[in-house]
Each structure stands twice: as C-alpha cells, then as structure tokens.
Amino acid sequence: MRTAALTLSFALATAAAGCGPMQPRPAGKQVLGVGDPAPALAVTRWLDGEPVTGFEPGKVYVLDFWATWCGPCVAAMPHLAELARAHEKDGLVVLPVTTVTGRNTAAAVEAFVQESGPRLGLRFAVCEDRRMEEGWFEAADRGGIPCSFVVDRRGKIAFIGHPLDLDDALPAILAGTGPGDAR
DSSP states (O other): OHHHHHHHHHHHHHHHTOOOOOOOEEEEEEETTSSSSSOOOOOSSEESSSSOOSSOTTTTEEEEOOOOTTTTHHHHHHHHHHHHHHHHGGTTEEEEEEOOOSSSSHHHHHHHHHHHHHHHHOEEEEEESHHIIIIIIITTOOOOOSSSEEOTTTSBBEEOOOOOHHHHHHHHHHHHOSSSSOO
C-alpha cells in the first residue's frame, strides 16, 4: 500500500512538474547503459558527509540526479534516505548529485542541505560544471529528473531509472544477482 501511494504521488508530481520527458540524442553520441563501467565521479564539493572519491569494490552506490526546483526530486529524498539506512550494513551508499545552474543555485542547494540534510543523513554531491551531467545523465540518454543510477559491487552500472523503482532493483543488485552478475 505504501509503495502504491508513493508511486501515485511521484507519478502525479512528475507529470505536473514536467521532470520526466526524454530528450532526443544527437547522432553518434556514446550511450551509457546497464552493464557498462561506471564513469568517474566529477564532484566539485560535498555537503553533509565525507567525500566519495571513487567507487570502492564491494560497495553498491546509488547516484540520484536531482535539483532544488524539481518537486519529485525533493519528494524522493526521504525515500532515498530510508533506503540508505535500511541497506547501510549491506554496503549501500546513496549520493544525491546536483549541478549548480541558474535555476539550481549554489545558495538554494546549500539551503536545502542545511535544512534537510541532518534529517536525511545523506552525503550531497555538488557539481559546479556539467561533467557529471554529461558523463552520466546525458550519456545514458536521460532527459528528466529525478533519475537514479546504481553502481554495483564491481563498478558497473546495474540500474538506470526513477528512484521509486529502486525498491524493485536493489535487492538483486545487493545480493549480487542483478544485471550482469554471474548466475
């Protein structure tokens, strides 16, 4: 019931906010997909927590691309924090990733993290250039946020999609039986 209510509220919020449409990709652009090695992190600074400089073997990472102006992104944060707490002992690290832009200012990001960060208990990745967007989000042909990527224990992309779908994807990835894992 809780998942159904969350799904409905995120679907309505995404439709209302216009955060979900895909954009066409220019011809010849490289595609990032499930099973590919995770691109490098290109984070300018970290708020609320220790920096993550790379993907440690044996850990699973959720990178959730979001912005302060995106209602569905902000609404997904408590759920991401809940997943992080529930699976911390399994080696899960949840990293909200945002890029500073005209609509998503550094001041707005800092205010959000200052207000919500202590309650959420997440490490926030702040990017002041577009390297993360280009290397992850755009390379995976994603045109709307929120959008989550899961990097498995081997450093490979195991999931790309909406953060609500993490509930279905994470158990297999954490157990090592997700996409690309030997069966």
